[in-house]
Amino acid sequence: MVRKKKRKFKWWVMPMLLLLLLAACLLVMYWWQVQQQNKARFTQYDGYNIPLPVGYPIHGIDVSYYQQYIYWPSVKQMKDEDISLAFVFIKATEGTSNTDKQFNRNWQQAKDQHITRGAYHFFIATKDGKQQAKQFIQHVKLSHGDLPPVIDVEQLYGVSATLMRQRLKTCLAEVEKAYHVKPIIYSGADFYNNYLGKAFNQYPLWVAHYFEYNQPRVNRVWQFWQHSSNGKVSGIPAPVDFNVFNGDSIAFKKLLVP
Template sequence: MAKKKKQKLPGAKSLIAVLIILLVFGMGYWWYKLSEPDFVRYDAFGIEIPSNFSIHGIDVSKYQQRINWGAVKEMEVEDVKIGFAFIKATEGLGRVDAHFARNWEKSRDAGITRGAYHFFLAPKNGALQAENFIRTVELMPGDLPPVLDVEQTYGVSAEKLRAEVKAFLETVETHYGIRPIIYTNVDFYNKYLKGDFDQYPLWVAHYLQKDRPRITRNWAFWQYSETGNVNGIRGKVDFNVFNGDSSDFEDLLID
């Protein structure tokens, strides 16, 4: 009698493939979870702060009124202190923030690394907006690069928005000799700026959810909360972290 051939288990190769896929996805998930920042509650700051970062900062404008920069500098809770501040300087073609001059001077006097930003109005000429910023802001060695805050279209086309943003950035870079930083939120960047401005350092706004900014490109700063408290400042203030160590931070500053 002929011997029966040994039958292979049905679907063995498929089963192995499924197991491999599950293993890969499982490893990817745990890598993602491990790479997420841990948030720790600091009652003195009034918010939860991501502990995976060592350099913390704030951004301010006239809405924070008269700031005691010495008190801001002196505040330190466990391992968290304010190491940098972005300060609103200008808006549109001719507006200057009412508290900029004082904030700009006093933050430096207090020993806080400072940066200045311009609030962009998309319907207005980008180069002329840059001139408003240049007239107002004198950058010095040790300052952060200039920042363009662009987060609204005001009804203009995406093409016009990008053209005016480009004009602003190029004018500012030519004057100061350093590449500006772009500030915006994840959705706005992906919809209007992605692909055309990826070479610029990014300061990205993304809060309410406890994870890193959901953006595929690299980023330098992350604004993760708008409800923080800091000694020397009345009312709420935005909190940020720098994505790097002290050496990376120094490399970003103006020589």
């Protein structure tokens, strides 16, 4: 019987397969990105689809990766009953190690469209306050005309209110030291009233309180009010949070980073 010769494994086969696999992955990623771009580009609305509070001349939104890919030229052009969007808060970081997947793109694109922008950090009470500030500072470079940095605190996550307040104060102090501007606190009306209160009244407040028609029910002066999470904006496929500024254009400009 004649023995068959064993075929030698060609060394270049595996690298070639890996290259083909990588090319296929890149092609799929490119196709997905194009689909997301087209979805955002062709998302168009006639109106914001929510009632807007009366008596507030300056309106804006806040976004994160939950809003998916955003086509910012459409956001800039959006108008309903002569109301345009003057500002946007953009999620930047969370905790001590997470960065929003869409932050860098949203941050640059908002600037390119001349929309006043602000960045926020999602504060987690179980994490060290100084490290959370470091995470935000490392990823966010503020410029003249930007909104002050925001620390978003919404939950205790099982820690005591006292510990949460200690860590939040540390975080706020570090952020203020880095940017030389007093940070804004974002919080729900009930959470602020119950857990923060007078100890943080020296900071500007962005308060979330839905289903109110005139103003949020919070026991202090506030600068921004997030009044809905169900707005519609051209260029954004997902529902959007809507906000108003509590003041006129002069007060708004005074709040911005010098």
